[in-house]
Amino acid sequence: MKVLYFLVSILALTSVSFAYDPSPLQDFCVAIKDPKDGVFVNGKFCKDPALVKAEDFFKHIEPANPVNALGSQVTPVFVDQLFGLNTLGISLARIDFAPKGLNPPHIHPRGTEILTVLEGTLYVGFVTSNQDKNRLFTKVLNKGDVFVFPIGLIHFQLNVGYGNAVAIAGLSSQNPGVITIANALFKSDPLISDEVLTKAFQVDKSIIDYLQGQTWYDNN
Numbered sequence: 001m002k003v004l005y006f007l008v009s010i011l012a013l014t015s016v017s018f019a020y021d022p023s024p025l026q027d028f029c030v031a032i033k034d035p036k037d038g039v040f041v042n043g044k045f046c047k048d049p050a051l052v053k054a055e056d057f058f059k060h061i062e063p064a065n066p067v068n069a070l071g072s073q074v075t076p077v078f079v080d081q082l083f084g085l086n087t088l089g090i091s092l093a094r095i096d097f098a099p100k101g102l103n104p105p106h107i108h109p110r111g112t113e114i115l116t117v118l119e120g121t122l123y124v125g126f127v128t129s130n131q132d133k134n135r136l137f138t139k140v141l142n143k144g145d146v147f148v149f150p151i152g153l154i155h156f157q158l159n160v161g162y163g164n165a166v167a168i169a170g171l172s173s174q175n176p177g178v179i180t181i182a183n184a185l186f187k188s189d190p191l192i193s194d195e196v197l198t199k200a201f202q203v204d205k206s207i208i209d210y211l212q213g214q215t216w217y218d219n220n
Contacts, residue, residue: 058084
């Protein structure tokens with residue numbers, strides 16, 4: 001029995017250790033597109049440390065124009081945009097909102113998000129898992145407020161102010177991923193079967209056909 005408990009403990013610790021980005025094994029591992037003279041670490045090839053420059057850790061972000069169907073625009077700074085993030089387990093995104101703009105319900109499968117409002121007023125929230133009865137947690141945030149969205153949970157942000165709004169989201173992964181719920185359900189390639197969606201949503205096929213025929217905007 002002691003052996004069984006020991007094995008279970010080891011498996012639990014192993015699961016935790018691989019749940020998030022691995023800890024770096026060196027000071028940095030700047031990602032590089034060309035694998036020549038590179039070392040493959042954590043999904044990216046590492047640049048030769050002797051060739052690393054300050055610019056590998058720097059990026060300037062311009063305000064985005066949120067004039068689109070959603071009224072929001074996300075500017076990600078993940079490892080694909082800033083190679084110096086490779087193996088460091090963090091990233092961020094700037095979110096610009098037009099009045100009444102929405103960052104629609106979505107999830108980050110590989111990262112927890114912490115949001116800081118720089119300008120404006122946002123109504124934000126997340127929904128817990130089925131096991132927690134899909135509870136909705138919401139808050140109205142003003143300039144300087146901070147809110148956390150746990151990893152893998154559906155969440156959203158809506159500009160409820162009269163002017164533009166700006167927020168910065170920090171994420172606990174160099175590549176947290178984004179799955180926008182509406183896009184995934186009604187804009188998949190190929191499309192999800194009508195039979196699946198009509199039964200899942202308990203609606204008529206004509207409604208599913210209508211939704212699949214819409215233009216689902218991607219604000220990332």
